[in-house]
Amino acid sequence: MTPAVVSSLGELLDHVRRQSPLVQCITNYVAMNYAANTLLAAGASPAMVHAAEEAGEFAGVASAVTINIGTLSSPWLDGMRAAAKVANENGKPWVLDPVAHFATAFRRHAVQELLAFKPTVIRGNASEIMALAGDASTGRGVDSGDSVERAETSALVLARRTSSVVAVTGAVDFVTDGHRSARIAGGSEWMPKVTAMGCALTGLVGAFVAVAPATPWEATISALACFSVAGTQAARESSGPGSFAWRFIDTLAALNGDGLQAQAQVTPG
Amino acid sequence: MTPAVVSSLGELLDHVRRQSPLVQCITNYVAMNYAANTLLAAGASPAMVHAAEEAGEFAGVASAVTINIGTLSSPWLDGMRAAAKVANENGKPWVLDPVAHFATAFRRHAVQELLAFKPTVIRGNASEIMALAGDASTGRGVDSGDSVERAETSALVLARRTSSVVAVTGAVDFVTDGHRSARIAGGSEWMPKVTAMGCALTGLVGAFVAVAPATPWEATISALACFSVAGTQAARESSGPGSFAWRFIDTLAALNGDGLQAQAQVTPG
Amino acid sequence: MTPAVVSSLGELLDHVRRQSPLVQCITNYVAMNYAANTLLAAGASPAMVHAAEEAGEFAGVASAVTINIGTLSSPWLDGMRAAAKVANENGKPWVLDPVAHFATAFRRHAVQELLAFKPTVIRGNASEIMALAGDASTGRGVDSGDSVERAETSALVLARRTSSVVAVTGAVDFVTDGHRSARIAGGSEWMPKVTAMGCALTGLVGAFVAVAPATPWEATISALACFSVAGTQAARESSGPGSFAWRFIDTLAALNGDGLQAQAQVTPG
Numbered sequence: 001m002t003p004a005v006v007s008s009l010g011e012l013l014d015h016v017r018r019q020s021p022l023v024q025c026i027t028n029y030v031a032m033n034y035a036a037n038t039l040l041a042a043g044a045s046p047a048m049v050h051a052a053e054e055a056g057e058f059a060g061v062a063s064a065v066t067i068n069i070g071t072l073s074s075p076w077l078d079g080m081r082a083a084a085k086v087a088n089e090n091g092k093p094w095v096l097d098p099v100a101h102f103a104t105a106f107r108r109h110a111v112q113e114l115l116a117f118k119p120t121v122i123r124g125n126a127s128e129i130m131a132l133a134g135d136a137s138t139g140r141g142v143d144s145g146d147s148v149e150r151a152e153t154s155a156l157v158l159a160r161r162t163s164s165v166v167a168v169t170g171a172v173d174f175v176t177d178g179h180r181s182a183r184i185a186g187g188s189e190w191m192p193k194v195t196a197m198g199c200a201l202t203g204l205v206g207a208f209v210a211v212a213p214a215t216p217w218e219a220t221i222s223a224l225a226c227f228s229v230a231g232t233q234a235a236r237e238s239s240g241p242g243s244f245a246w247r248f249i250d251t252l253a254a255l256n257g258d259g260l261q262a263q264a265q266v267t268p269g
Numbered sequence: 270m271t272p273a274v275v276s277s278l279g280e281l282l283d284h285v286r287r288q289s290p291l292v293q294c295i296t297n298y299v300a301m302n303y304a305a306n307t308l309l310a311a312g313a314s315p316a317m318v319h320a321a322e323e324a325g326e327f328a329g330v331a332s333a334v335t336i337n338i339g340t341l342s343s344p345w346l347d348g349m350r351a352a353a354k355v356a357n358e359n360g361k362p363w364v365l366d367p368v369a370h371f372a373t374a375f376r377r378h379a380v381q382e383l384l385a386f387k388p389t390v391i392r393g394n395a396s397e398i399m400a401l402a403g404d405a406s407t408g409r410g411v412d413s414g415d416s417v418e419r420a421e422t423s424a425l426v427l428a429r430r431t432s433s434v435v436a437v438t439g440a441v442d443f444v445t446d447g448h449r450s451a452r453i454a455g456g457s458e459w460m461p462k463v464t465a466m467g468c469a470l471t472g473l474v475g476a477f478v479a480v481a482p483a484t485p486w487e488a489t490i491s492a493l494a495c496f497s498v499a500g501t502q503a504a505r506e507s508s509g510p511g512s513f514a515w516r517f518i519d520t521l522a523a524l525n526g527d528g529l530q531a532q533a534q535v536t537p538g
Numbered sequence: 539m540t541p542a543v544v545s546s547l548g549e550l551l552d553h554v555r556r557q558s559p560l561v562q563c564i565t566n567y568v569a570m571n572y573a574a575n576t577l578l579a580a581g582a583s584p585a586m587v588h589a590a591e592e593a594g595e596f597a598g599v600a601s602a603v604t605i606n607i608g609t610l611s612s613p614w615l616d617g618m619r620a621a622a623k624v625a626n627e628n629g630k631p632w633v634l635d636p637v638a639h640f641a642t643a644f645r646r647h648a649v650q651e652l653l654a655f656k657p658t659v660i661r662g663n664a665s666e667i668m669a670l671a672g673d674a675s676t677g678r679g680v681d682s683g684d685s686v687e688r689a690e691t692s693a694l695v696l697a698r699r700t701s702s703v704v705a706v707t708g709a710v711d712f713v714t715d716g717h718r719s720a721r722i723a724g725g726s727e728w729m730p731k732v733t734a735m736g737c738a739l740t741g742l743v744g745a746f747v748a749v750a751p752a753t754p755w756e757a758t759i760s761a762l763a764c765f766s767v768a769g770t771q772a773a774r775e776s777s778g779p780g781s782f783a784w785r786f787i788d789t790l791a792a793l794n795g796d797g798l799q800a801q802a803q804v805t806p807g
Contacts, residue, residue, distance in 0.1 A: 022679045030301045030317050032568045032609075036733035041779060046733070047638070047679035048568050051611035054642035061641065061678060071301075073320035073344065075611065100316070103330065104323035140330060141291045141316035193522065195305035195315070240519030241310060250778030253731065299570045299586050340570075342589035342613065369585070372599065373592035409599060410560045410585035462791065464574035464584070509788025510579060 005182045005221060005268050010261030012214050012222040017043030017256075021210035023203065024062035026050045026080050028070025028099065031199030034245070038200040041253040042226065044207035051075070056082035060090065064210035067119075068097035068199050069110055070142070077110050084117035093120040093209035093216060096164075097202040100142045102131035115162060120209055120216045122158065123167040123202050126151035133158040143192065148174050152269075156181070165216045167205070169198060173224045174269060177217050181269030184221065186228030188235035190244040197248075201227050225264035230255055232263070274451045274490060274537050279530030281483050281491040286312030286525075290479035292472065293331035295319045295349050297339025297368065300468030303514070307469040310522040311495065313476035320344070325351035329359065333479035336388075337366035337468050338379055339411070346379050353386035362389040362478035362485060365433075366471040369411045371400035384431060389478055389485045391427065392436040392471050395420035402427040412461065417443050421538075425450070434485045436474070438467060442493045443538060446486050450538030453490065455497030457504035459513040466517075470496050494533035499524055501532070543720045543759060543806050548799030550752050550760040555581030555794075559748035561741065562600035564588045564618050566608025566637065569737030572783070576738040579791040580764065582745035589613070594620035598628065602748035605657075606635035606737050607648055608680070615648050622655035631658040631747035631754060634702075635740040638680045640669035653700060658747055658754045660696065661705040661740050664689035671696040681730065686712050690807075694719070703754045705743070707736060711762045712807060715755050719807025722759065724766030726773030728782040735786075739765050763802035768793055770801070 022045045027035050032048055039046035049058040052075065059065050065087045067080045087094040096119035101111040111132070124132065126146040127139025133154035138145035148170035159166040159178035168174045173184040191197045204227060208219035230252040238244035291314045296304050301317055308315035318327040321344065328334050334356045336349045356363040365388035370380040380401070393401065395415040396408025402423035407414035417439035428435040428447035437443045442453040460466045473496055477488035499521040507513035544550075560583045565573050570586050577584035587596040590613065597603050603625045605618045625632040634657035639649040649670070662670065664684040665677025671692035676683035686708035697704040697716035706712045711722040729735045742765055746757035768790040776782035 028317070029298050029567050030305050033302060033571060033733060036568050037779065037783075040731050040733055045679050045681050047641075048566070048609050049638075049641070050609060051644070053612060053644040054610070057642045057644075071317050071319060072323075074322060075344075075613075100318075103316075103318070104326045106320065106322040106326075141314050143314050193309050195302060195309055240522040241306065242515035242518030242522070245306075245518075246515060246780035246784060249780030249783075253778040253780070297586070298567050299574050302571060340586050340588060341592075343591060344613075369587075372585075372587070373595045375589065375591040375595075410583050412583050462578045464571060464578055509791040510575065511784035511787030511791070514575075514787075515784060 005266045006218045008218065009222045009225055009264050010257030012208055012211065012219060013226055013260050014257035015211040016207050019211045020045050021063035021207055022047060023206045023210055024049050024058055024065045024083060025203045025206065026055065026083060027068040027199050027203065030070060031068065031196035034196045035200040035203040037249050038252065039203050039207055041249050042204055042207055046203060050079045052078035052082050055079035056086045059083040059086035064092060064206045065094040066202050066206035067094065067114060068099055068202055069101065069107060070099040070199060072107060072110055080114060084114055088117040095119060095121045095123060095202055095206045095209065097123050097199060098128050098132055101128060102137065102139060103141065119164050121165045121167060121205055121220050123169060123205055125198060126168055126170055129158060129166060129168045130154040144170060148172055165220045167220050167224060169201060169224065175220055175224065176269065182221055183267050183269050184224045184228055185265035187231040188244065190235055190238060190241045191231055193241040194245045221266060225266055226260055229260055229263045274535045275487045277487065278491045278494055278533050279526030281477055281480065281488060282495055282529050283526035284480040285476050288480045289314050290332035290476055291316060292475045292479055293318050293327055293334045293352060294472045294475065295324065295352060296337040296468050296472065299339060300337065300465035303465045304469040304472040306518050307521065308472050308476055310518050311473055311476055315472065319348045321347035321351055324348035325355045328352040328355035333361060333475045334363040335471050335475035336363065336383060337368055337471055338370065338376060339368040339468060341376060341379055349383060353383055357386040364388060364390045364392060364471055364475045364478065366392050366468060367397050367401055370397060371406065371408060372410065388433050390434045390436060390474055390489050392438060392474055394467060395437055395439055398427060398435060398437045399423040413439060417441055434489045436489050436493060438470060444489055444493065445538065451490055452536050452538050453493045453497050454534035456500040457513065459504055459507060459510045460500055462510040463514045490535060494535055495529055498529055498532045543804045544756045546756065547760045547763055547802050548795030550746055550749065550757060551764055551798050552795035553749040554745050557749045558583050559601035559745055560585060561744045561748055562587050562596055562603045562621060563741045563744065564593065564621060565606040565737050565741065568608060569606065569734035572734045573738040573741040575787050576790065577741050577745055579787050580742055580745055584741060588617045590616035590620050593617035594624045597621040597624035602630060602744045603632040604740050604744035605632065605652060606637055606740055607639065607645060608637040608737060610645060610648055618652060622652055626655040633657060633659045633661060633740055633744045633747065635661050635737060636666050636670055639666060640675065640677060641679065657702050659703045659705060659743055659758050661707060661743055663736060664706055664708055667696060667704060667706045668692040682708060686710055703758045705758050705762060707739060713758055713762065714807065720759055721805050721807050722762045722766050723803035725769040726782065728773055728776060728779045729769055731779040732783045759804060763804055764793065764798055767798055767801045
């Protein structure tokens with residue numbers, strides 16, 4: 001990491017391990033297990049609590065909330081609203097992952113409702129961020145049809161409109177708060193071949209924004225760098241997406257602040 | 270593969286990788302992650318979209334739909350109906366996996382309702398296919414109590430009655446469209462020890478029936494052969510069901526059309 | 539295993555493999571896949587059947603029921619009640635796993651309702667068992683904030699009050715029926731870093747209490763010893779929580795009664 005976009009990248013990972021923040025993850029059925037293991041590997045304490053009967057109450061206890069609409073349904077949307085509302089009212093950081101929000105009317109409306117609770121960070125693939133900014137995208141399902149580069153202007157527009165940090169993840173990630181921007185390189189070509197990697201990353205962003213004294217901007221960049229460094233390392237020994245998936249967890253669990261700081265590839269945008 | 274039951278087995282896998290069909294998988298909670306990774310390893314684009322609020326709309330966009338009743342509930346059945354209806358009305362291929370449909374009245378009724386939407390392919394274990402044809406089976410839960418051989422007549426009867434391709438999977442798979450039949454050997458003894466392998470195979474059949482110019486008969490045989498070849502290869506290096514599960518994904522991801530064509534063990538029935 | 543707390547530890551595992559009991563697991567979304575693979579590795583036949591429409595009917599067929607409230611919601615609680623009621627009325631063993639029951643009012647009420655159906659075994663971490671006995675605990679989310687040692691008195695009180703076998707699992711497990719107690723050592727430091735290990739253990743206890751002629755006391759100790767022995771072995775070759783997760787399944791699948799008997803570390807409490 002040559003230019004010091006964030007000087008404390010590595011320290012933030014150490015903070016996550018030391019503080020072990022309780023992160024409420026409302027995520028999809030596909031991702032739950034892998035996302036929980038990702039957070040555990042980083043030292044956080046994930047809790048998958050989604051039901052409307054308790055999601056708001058639990059958000060009052062959690063250090064951060066993450067909401068991913070991957071396998072959305074009406075009862076889950078009720079829980080998402082409850083948790084996002086409490087997070088917003090209590091000034092707790094929360095992360096929105098608008099999976100394939102452009103695919104159906106139900107998703108489009110859900111995301112608009114959730115945006116009203118002012119997410120601290122929005123993380124998506126290029127197609128999702130472009131569509132969220134109101135731009136034309138070529139996404140169909142959950143996989144991106146567009147490159148990160150094509151989504152950069154959309155991300156800037158979206159960040160200014162929402163006052164959220166916006167992260168577009170892909171081959172090289174792009175992060176912006178509407179004023180500054182940064183790119184995070186690394187990762188592996190296996191990542192889009194392992195389901196729920198993006199959803200797990202959303203959870204990890206939740207762990208980083210949960211710890212003091214990081215700002216959302218720093219926390220998002222650190223979480224993405226952490227994910228990319230672990231991905232690059234894990235890919236070296238993997239023979240396919242199946243082995244990559246578990247090696248990524250081993251690698252992330254073994255990564256410390258110094259290793260992250262030394263290997264992160266972050267450049268100002 | 271000595272007798273040319275399907276001459277284009279390998280080509281169909283290449284078509285899946287090239288066309289990357291969007292496959293809507295409504296499957297059970299146990300299987301979602303593994304099924305999505307299986308489809309990604311084969312080059313398809315899986316989307317787990319189940320809610321009644323959007324399942325029908327999404328089926329209009331997807332190239333194929335797969336429905337598995339493993340962890341059935343009323344709201345999910347609503348989504349299954351919606352997706353199957355749209356698939357049927359639009360002439361899109363869809364695959365039914367009637368998990369343990371004989372176990373409770375709720376499941377029996379659900380499967381009868383779904384059959385009315387004329388699945389392109391029905392895939393199940395021997396006990397499931399026998400019970401669906403109205404024959405006595407010894408199944409209790411989700412594991413088969415009967416051999417594939419015992420289910421062959423039931424499969425023929427069921428295929429004629431429904432005009433579906435019927436696939437009975439087990440040690441040696443049996444596929445019939447009511448007129449022709451074929452057997453697919455291979456796989457591994459670890460497969461029944463890894464949960465959701467059958468459900469993942471249902472998803473893979475969905476990927477193959479989604480691509481032109483395969484007929485459902487050819488697509489089903491190719492998908493089953495692909496699964497069996499990957500299973501045989503993966504088992505060679507596995508020390509148990511845990512390692513088999515991820516090696517299977519690595520192996521499937523590395524398989525190409527030529528490899529499939531060379532190693533498939535398909536014989537006319 | 540020097541003192542003969544249970545002389546037939548190993549035999550019970552052989553019984554599970556021979557009888558292959560049908561175990562109905564109502565567990566959380568995070569755990570379903572791993573719990574099913576754990577039961578398959580031990581030779582049992584897991585069935586994830588949760589919906590109120592069929593959970594009670596299926597409990598009438600299953601050999602044992604396990605209920606874990608990890609990702610609780612109202613419809614699932616309906617199914618849990620139905621299954622627990624049938625199990626209780628038919629004298630079938632059932633296991634309760636009160637995940638983070640202290641975290642919200644919804645969970646506290648749910649657990650009280652389920653306790654009325656008299657679980658055969660209650661398995662939890664130290665914070666959960668302490669809170670269930672009415673004692674102060676430091677738990678926040680799903681991870682324990684207390685040591686097993688601190689929960690021993692709570693476990694004894696809870697076991698006497700409920701007439702259940704109570705298992706507190708952690709670094710060294712503690713099991714009591716209110717009169718006798720035992721400790722089970724072994725396992726691995728990776729276990730709390732792999733999500734859903736505890737939930738999978740609850741499922742395994744269900745498999746052991748399902749087979750004749752074990753008493754719930756013997757079955758619980760054997761299941762915990764089986765889990766610990768597999769964990770100790772698997773950890774020897776693991777480089778992190780990702781590899782531990784699948785090696786644990788391989789190891790458990792390869793374990794037989796003699797191996798369990800020889801390696802179990804069970805001492806009277």
